[in-house]
Amino acid sequence: MVEAFHDFAPARPIRKKFAKPPVKVACLPCRASRTRCGGQEPCSNCVSKGRKCSYLPSKRGGPRKKRQKASPSPEDSPDDAQYAVLPEFEEPAGMFSQIDVLSGPGAGLRHLDFSMSPMFQAYFPEGNSSSVQLDPMPSPLNTTQCFVRTYGSEPEILNAYYDFIHSYFPILPPRASPPCRDRPLQCPVSCSNSSAEPLMMYRPRSPLSLAIAAILALVPHPDDPEPSSPTSVLQRRTYAHTFAQLANSIIEAECDLELSSTDPGQALSSSRPLISRERLHARVPEDLETLLALLILSVYEYTQRGNLLKMRYRAGQALALALDKSLHADMEENEFSEARRRAWWMTYYCVIQGSIVSTTPPTIVVNDPQFTTPYPRFSSDAEGxxxxxxxQQVLVSATQFIHDLNKCLxxxxxxxxxxxRMHQLDSWTNSVLAQTDILPIASPDAGFGDQHETITAQSFRSISRIKLSSAQIKIHRFRAFSDIPLFIKRHCDLTAASPSSTIADLSNKSRMPASGINPVSCSCSNLNSFQRASSTEYMTPSDSSTSSDIHPYIPQYPQYPFASGFPYSSQHSTKICLRAALVISRMFENLPFPQPLPGNPQQQNQQRPQLPRTMPSFACCLMQSSYAMFMIFYKARVAKQFSPDSENENASDSTDRLVEELRQGLQRVIRALSxxxxAFEALDGMKDEIQGAFQTAFPASV
Incomplete structure (x- = not known):
């Protein structure tokens, strides 16, 4: 009977769930009454019911990402189920992706050499070419005139070296004569044809004076009314690069052997060609000028051209010349002793710096026992x-530590x-930091150069603190930030396990290993092969660097099975990174500004525009500082959102104080890079990277 009924019953039509797809945005009254909205304005429902129809656009950019939630099994405890549906941290659009690029080698550098070789591209993360590529500036269409800082004699160039370069990069001994007034040539240059070789009123004779002139040409002329205009920037770039190319041509000519093309066998046994020109500095032999020029050009390639490959190449050339002259084992005492010692140790410094900024192994043995040349001396600071x-040795060792840690992982x-090794590096860093805090031992003042030497010695102390603090960040940053959820997802080839695969238990219950990992690549490290165990160690600082209070509760995220083996906790490493990042931002502000004597005595008491500092070969430390501060800012935001006592006024105030301190630190970094x-165009890219991330993190401060 039942079968017969089914045979004669009319077939039911297949009903579609929606004959018409639902609209993407429903009006507020329909959403409140759970009624399907037609999407018109006003919609048909509101018209038929005589009510006001209004829409509220979503405040979040783009569609919301669906979060996969697994329903808790009956075996799960109530606490586990509560953790499984814990809300995800709402990240401001693009914030973490802006932080992520700040820690890589050459981060933010703009590249003025338009053809990038494959070997050079290997130094930069994939997909980040836009941050290192700078389009050529268009040539001015109209014929205008601007001023470029050039000088009319060798003594004037040498005097300008002490005004603008020596305080940060003392390759020469102290002044041999009293300081003179800064008198750059006041001849305006034509800007109608930027492709032609610039007209020079005076062409320096020495490769060293040419290299110095390349740096000085980047500093705006005092008579330039618009130093930041595209025309002025282009002319400074053109003159600087012309000086640098002329210096390179003389270096190549002086390094050539006369018989190399006709009789190579005899050329190797013959003596070096004699250099017949007047010394640039009375206490510097002529044969050192080529080496010193290469050191300046190494910094020029990094800070102006953004070329890490050429930076290391110039430093390598200088090292070859220094070893050929046995500067690394020079124990003689004569009038040139100080010059030779500075030449050697600044060569050593530049070679190591090339390894640091490119995150590559050093080309020399850092503690080679053959390097026996005594250190130079400042009259005001014997240990500077x-x-x-x-x-420098600590920082390059910390850089190598990151490389080796990635390989071990x-x-x-x-x-x-x-x-x-992490423990040893941390102890070594603290030991050298303690030496920087000891008051310097000074000798009685004497001579013309002592005032500038005192300023240079103080700069060396600040630069040393900057480098040591950067080393601390490199040593501790993995331990400090590997517990951040988005760090796990995006920054180290790790993804957080879904709540169903790894359930956190606040009562230290047993936990299951993570599954369903979706690796995301990054240049930082490669950790996707590890199974991560959970940990209750995720702690986040919620106070300023002057306090040791740490917020007591953060949602428990899975960590690594080897986390307990680190000699420092995540909390301790985070505090070290915070303190080091703030120290870097303050030490850059402690560096002196150039203060040349004005060419016109009447302008001596007038307020003059702030001149740019020069020779920032350690600008990568600013990127490390900003990276650490942004990551700690992110941790503070996570702590504030997930804290169970977020309504507590004291906890909120402490987090706000930390965020304010980070904001001020980042502003100091931006001011230093600005x-x-x-003067240096390649560093403008660094400033833009940090400024963009700052505007995302602190939109109210823009």
Whole structure:
């Protein structure tokens, strides 16, 4: 009977869920009454019911990402189920992706050499070519005139070196004569044809004076009414590069052997060609000028051209000349001793710096016992040079530590050795930092150069603190930031396990290993091969660097099975990174500004525009500082959102104080880079990277 009924019953039509797809945005009355909206304005429902129809656009950019939530199983405890539906941290659009690029080698550098070789591209993360490529500035259409800082004699160039370069990069001994007034040539240059070789009223004779002139040409002329205009920037770039190319041509000519093309065998046994020109400095032999020029050009390639490859190449040329002259084992005492010592140790400094900024192994043995040349001396600080070289050695060792840590993580071996090495590096860094805090030992003042030497010695102390603080960030940043959810997802080839695969238990219950990992690549490290165990160690600082209070509660995120092996907790490493980042931002502001004697005595008491500092070969430390501050800012935001006592006024105030301190620190970093980028175009990219991330993190401060 039932079968017969089914045979004669009319077939039911297949009903579609929606004959017409639902609209993307419903009006507020329909959403409140859970009624399907037609999407018109006003919609048919509101018209038929005689009510006001209004829409509220979404405040979030684009469609919301769907979060996969697994329903808790009956075996799960109520606490586990509560954790499984914990709300995800709402990240401001693009914030973490802006932070992520700040820690890589060459981060933010703009590249003025338009053809980038494949070897050079290897130094930069994939997909980040826009941050290192600078389109050529268009040539001015109208014939205008502007001023470029050039000088009319060798003594004037040498005097300008002490005004603008020596305080940050003392390759020469102290002044041999009293300081003179700064008198750049006041001849305007024509800007109608930027492609032609610029007209020079005076052409320097020495490769060293040409290299110095290349740096000086980047500093705006005092009579230039618009130094930041595209026309002025283009002319400064053109003159500087012309000086640099002329210096390179003389260097190549002086390094050539006369018989190399006709009789190579005899050329190798013959003596070097004699240099017949007047010394630029009375206490510097002529044969050192080529080497010193290469050191300046190495910094020029990094800070102006943004070319890490050429930076290391110029430093390598200088090293070859220094070793050929046995400067690394010079124990003689004569009138040129100080010049030879500075030439050697600044060569050593530049070679190591090339390895630091490119994150590559050094080309020399850092503690080679053959390097026996005594350190130079400041009359006001006997230990200044020693401390700087020690800081450089610590920083390059910390850079190598990151490289080796990534290899151990990839191979899942050798972590015990890395833990011991982390502890040793941290102790070494603290030891040298303690030396920078000891008051310098000064000798009685004498001579013309002592005032500038005192300023230079103070700069060396600040630069040493900057480098040591950057080393601290490199040593501790993995431990400090690897517990951030988005760091796990995006920054180290790790993704957080879904709540269903790894359930956190606040009562220290057993936990299941993560599954369903979706690796996301990054240049930082390669950790996707690890299974992560959960941990209750995720702590976040919610106070300023002057306080040791740490917020007591953060949602429990899974961590690594080797996390307990680190000699420092995540909390401790975070506090070290915070303190180091703030120190870097303050030390850059402690560096002096150039203060040349004005050419016109009547202008001596007048307020003059702030001149740019020069020779920022350690600008990468600013990127490390900003990276650490942005990451800690992110942790503070997570802490504030997930804290169970977020209504507590004291906890909120402490987090706000930390965020304010980070904001001020980042503003100091931006000010320092803004000052440098007035002269050095490659660093303008660094400023733009940090400024963009700052505007996302602190939109109210823009």
């Amino acid at each position: 040079w020693y401390i700087l070289i020690q800081a 990839s191979s899942q071996s050798g972590m015990h050795y890395m833990f011991e 000052n440098y980028s007035v």
